[in-house]
Amino acid sequence: MTRAGNPRLSQFLSEELRYLVLAFDEHNQLISSEGNAAFYGFDTNSISGKSADEFLPFLTGIDKKVTQHLPYIEFIDNIITDIYLYPDASGYEVVLLETSAQHDAQRSVQQQSNENAILHYRLQQLSERLKQNNILLEKANQAKSEFIATASHELKTPLASILGYAESLDKYRDNPELEQAFTAISGNGNYLLSLIDNLLEQGRVESDQVSIQRRPSKLGVLLDDIENIIRPLANKKKLSFKVESSHNELFLLLDEQHVRQILINLMTNAVKYTEEGQVILKADYSDGLLQFRIVDTGIGIPESELEEIMLPFRRVGGHRNSIEGIGLGLSVSHKLATLMDAELLIESKPGQGTTAQLTIPAEKSTINKTGLSDYNRNAHILLVEDDSDLSSLFEKVLSEYGYKAITVSDQESLDQALNTHQPEIILMDHNVNGHNGLDLVQHIYKDDYPGKVIMMTASSDQSLVDMALQAGCSDFLQKPINLNTLIGTIQQYL
Amino acid sequence: MSSLAKKICLIGDFGVGKTSLVRRFVSNIFTDDYITTVGVKIETKVVNLDHENSVKLVIWDIAGADNLDSLKMSYLQGANGYLLVADGTRRNTLDSALVLKQKIDSVLDAPPYQLLLNKVDLKSDWELGDDDYLMLKQKNILYSESSALTGSAVEQAFEKLARGFWQSK
Numbered sequence: 001m002t003r004a005g006n007p008r009l010s011q012f013l014s015e016e017l018r019y020l021v022l023a024f025d026e027h028n029q030l031i032s033s034e035g036n037a038a039f040y041g042f043d044t045n046s047i048s049g050k051s052a053d054e055f056l057p058f059l060t061g062i063d064k065k066v067t068q069h070l071p072y073i074e075f076i077d078n079i080i081t082d083i084y085l086y087p088d089a090s091g092y093e094v095v096l097l098e099t100s101a102q103h104d105a106q107r108s109v110q111q112q113s114n115e116n117a118i119l120h121y122r123l124q125q126l127s128e129r130l131k132q133n134n135i136l137l138e139k140a141n142q143a144k145s146e147f148i149a150t151a152s153h154e155l156k157t158p159l160a161s162i163l164g165y166a167e168s169l170d171k172y173r174d175n176p177e178l179e180q181a182f183t184a185i186s187g188n189g190n191y192l193l194s195l196i197d198n199l200l201e202q203g204r205v206e207s208d209q210v211s212i213q214r215r216p217s218k219l220g221v222l223l224d225d226i227e228n229i230i231r232p233l234a235n236k237k238k239l240s241f242k243v244e245s246s247h248n249e250l251f252l253l254l255d256e257q258h259v260r261q262i263l264i265n266l267m268t269n270a271v272k273y274t275e276e277g278q279v280i281l282k283a284d285y286s287d288g289l290l291q292f293r294i295v296d297t298g299i300g301i302p303e304s305e306l307e308e309i310m311l312p313f314r315r316v317g318g319h320r321n322s323i324e325g326i327g328l329g330l331s332v333s334h335k336l337a338t339l340m341d342a343e344l345l346i347e348s349k350p351g352q353g354t355t356a357q358l359t360i361p362a363e364k365s366t367i368n369k370t371g372l373s374d375y376n377r378n379a380h381i382l383l384v385e386d387d388s389d390l391s392s393l394f395e396k397v398l399s400e401y402g403y404k405a406i407t408v409s410d411q412e413s414l415d416q417a418l419n420t421h422q423p424e425i426i427l428m429d430h431n432v433n434g435h436n437g438l439d440l441v442q443h444i445y446k447d448d449y450p451g452k453v454i455m456m457t458a459s460s461d462q463s464l465v466d467m468a469l470q471a472g473c474s475d476f477l478q479k480p481i482n483l484n485t486l487i488g489t490i491q492q493y494l
Numbered sequence: 495m496s497s498l499a500k501k502i503c504l505i506g507d508f509g510v511g512k513t514s515l516v517r518r519f520v521s522n523i524f525t526d527d528y529i530t531t532v533g534v535k536i537e538t539k540v541v542n543l544d545h546e547n548s549v550k551l552v553i554w555d556i557a558g559a560d561n562l563d564s565l566k567m568s569y570l571q572g573a574n575g576y577l578l579v580a581d582g583t584r585r586n587t588l589d590s591a592l593v594l595k596q597k598i599d600s601v602l603d604a605p606p607y608q609l610l611l612n613k614v615d616l617k618s619d620w621e622l623g624d625d626d627y628l629m630l631k632q633k634n635i636l637y638s639e640s641s642a643l644t645g646s647a648v649e650q651a652f653e654k655l656a657r658g659f660w661q662s663k
Contacts, residue, residue: 053499057538060552061501061572070568072533080533103532111530114508114558121584125621 018098156458160480216365220248240278251365265329274298382423430457506579508558514642560590585621
């Protein structure tokens with residue numbers, strides 16, 4: 001007799017529900033079975049009388065005196081069963097009930113959930129790693145900025161002195177011996193300065209540290225500077241050199257320092273890559289656009305290389321070793337032009353020369369101070385500077401313009417000088433004997449200093465400009481300071 | 495010839511490679527697909543300790559989780575030992591493994607176990623570091639770095655358990 005009572009019903013249930021009931025005695029020997037043994041791969045005859053552990057491995061270790069329900073057990077490949085164990089007086093019964101469908105449904109949900117959890121974990125870890133990398137990058141960037149600032153200071157301070165003194169010797173050009181020495185010092189000094197500027201600027205551009213500072217600039221002064229730097233190079237190669245402009249008296253709002261850097265780069269290239277003929281710099285201004293054209297009769301650039309030469313450390317093919325330079329000038333110029341919303345175009349044909357065209361949006365300045373003699377002479381200028389060469393140079397130049405220049409290099413003498421001389425303008429070095437010039441500026445203004453402070457630094461850190469202005473400085477000059485720029489800036493505030 | 499039958503369980507968080515370890519040990523195969531285990535998959539393998547003696551391991555590959563509910567505890571009943579598995583490329587699965595161990599030890603009277611830090615073939619993504627190894631050392635927890643992909647340390651872990659059963663029978 002079957003449990004279902006009816007053999008047909010029993011057969012129907014075992015086939016549909018795929019159950020199997022196995023009864024064991026207290027010695028684990030199979031006594032009877034009922035249900036769909038074939039579905040579980042059992043041959044009723046062959047398992048008859050066998051020990052339970054021999055064909056039901058899940059019973060190993062199981063307490064058979066306790067009722068059990070073990071869901072979703074796969075002890076035969078691809079067949080999932082719920083297992084029930086019922087102890088009785090003579091032994092126990094094991095019931096197998098196939099639950100593959102429920103198992104698969106649950107697994108589908110669980111699979112999705114687990115995969116999501118793993119993905120979530122991976123994303124979290126990735127996000128954490130990115131954060132850590134970001135912190136490291138920021139630290140590296142900070143270190144790079146500090147290095148650039150230090151390198152700027154260390155490299156440019158002595159150059160400021162060399163170029164400043166060379167500039168002050170300009171009036172002795174009539175002496176042929178001095179003229180040669182002046183040309184050599186000035187030419188090589190300016191070349192070294194342009195190399196340093198390009199190297200430092202490349203680093204700053206890459207780390208988004210360049211800010212554009214537009215201030216009133218007299219076009220003629222800028223062109224004179226460029227001519228003074230480039231003419232000796234052109235003369236050395238016996239090239240015809242011309243600067244053409246009918247707007248020399250114009251005052252424009254320009255980032256003069258960066259425009260000068262671009263023009264020096266373009267002009268230096270023009271001279272370097274021209275063996276005979278001429279180099280011309282033309283300046284024009286109309287409709288708020290300042291346009292420079294540098295035309296040379298040099299070797300030209302193949303069309304295929306026109307884009308490539310804008311990349312750092314790339315130079316015109318075939319001349320990499322024969323012409324001095326490090327291949328940064330055009331790359332830096334291009335980036336600086338972009339930052340100034342300017343356009344830099346290079347047109348060239350091999351053998352027919354090159355034309356570089358720089359077009360800069362530039363408003364006319366409302367400040368139009370032209371002469372040097374109209375200004376408040378006899379004013380006291382206090383120099384806070386620890387480089388004795390530079391301070392001597394500035395004192396000399398300032399005194400030539402009639403100013404009374406006093407130099408101090410520490411806070412105590414600064415306080416004394418403020419009381420004694422009541423200077424109209426203070427030229428404050430950013431780094432004075434290890435003291436931060438910004439702290440000294442704050443110190444000065446705390447005592448209601450009525451004059452103006454102009455910060456000077458060899459550092460290339462542009463955030464310094466903002467900090468200086470916030471600290472109360474009226475202006476900011478970057479070393480090496482062109483002496484005309486120095487005087488022009490002082491005059492703005494007198 | 496003398497033989498024992500012993501139940502061992504694989505315990506650990508989901509996706510740490512428990513099923514792959516069993517497949518490597520029992521069938522010497524590996525597939526890279528991740529298929530979640532729901533419930534338990536039971537396999538058996540006889541470990542021959544020498545010419546005379548062997549242990550039949552009844553291996554319960556229990557669905558992964560970071561905790562043990564009453565259902566999973568019912569799967570664990572009668573276990574003679576267990577393999578505790580963590581995924582070396584997911585740091586949190588080691589924490590889960592240690593929580594699971596604590597629970598098992600409190601309920602099953604600290605059965606013998608082997609800790610496997612699995613997926614050592616993915617060493618480039620390994621998240622466990624010196625701090626983790628030091629922590630395991632301080633807790634006197636021995637471990638092996640295993641790989642179901644290469645088979646590294648897999649057979650040894652099961653065999654160690656089997657030998658332990660034999661020696662303590």
